[in-house]
Amino acid sequence: MEQHLNSIGRPGYLTRIDSVYAQLSQSEKKVADYVSSGAEEIIHLSIAELAERSGSSDSSIIRFCRRLGYKGYQDLKINVAKDVMRPEKQIQEGIELNDSVTAIKQKIYESSVQALHDTLEVLQDDQLEKAIDAIAAARMIEIYGTGASGSVAFDAQHKFLKIGIKTLAYTDVFMQAMSASLLNEQDVLIAISHSGTNLDIIHAAETAREQGATVICITNFSKSPITKVAHITLFTAAPETMFRTDAVASRIAQLMIIDAIYTAVALKHPQRASDSLFKTRNSTTHKRH
Secondary structure, eight states, rough: OOOEEEEEESSSHHHHHHHHHHGGGGHHHHHHHHHHHHHHTTTTTOOOHHHHHOOOHHHHHHHHHHHOSSSHHHHHHHHHHHHSSSSOOOOOOOOOOOOOOHHHHHHHHHHHHHHHHHHHHHHHHHHHHHHHHHHHOOOOEEEEOTTHHHHHHHHHHHHHHTTOEEEEOOOOOHHHHHHTTTTOEEEEEEEEEESSSOHHHHHHHHHHHTTTTTTEEEOOTTTHHHHHSSSSSEEEOOOTTTTTTTHHHHHHHHHHHHHHHHHHHHSSHHHHHHHHHHHHHHGGGOOOO
């Protein structure tokens, strides 16, 4: 069957399936496999017909739909229909050695836009709301990241500090380990790791959790080790490419999540945010030339 793609690249329902596939039961995986290979067909199938053709059950289909973030089977069909009816477009390709400047800028743009679109598809509202509530109520927050994720940690520190939340960001693994050991149940740790396999970040997150802190992780992979340590997991969906344009895309996706949390926390406590923005802006006025 010809696969129709949405205006960004990969269909939204397939992005959602990819993000949760490893967590599905065997019966739910049968539904996922059938939907992935025959999306246009399911639009015209009843739930009983899909259950029969996929070798699953009505209840498995309902659970599958809800795991994807849909209200039910009808909601899934509506969203699949929207995706398959959109114009077809080739998925963004990786950077190649002989690419021109024009091709490079286009591919970076497409990779970034696709990462934002796909992250929006897989980012679960309930997890995001838990993260917002935890940060809004925290005594202080710490943010750990290394490499490309380290720049996101410092960006988050800057944003949260401006709205009155005491925040520290560390990219040095020794500082992460030491500081994590001093956190308590009033604190929140945000651990940022694209792969979710960085051992230093994982160990620091484990230490923070042992001290009673709430651990939030931002990662690209649902079965990565960091997700087993975190209380709250926020997923990005950045593409993998040969020359690490995924590092660019993953950073942009991580920043989107940070910006969403920052904005929501500010709206939860508008007076505190407004007062803090005024104070922090005034504090640096004399440094502007």
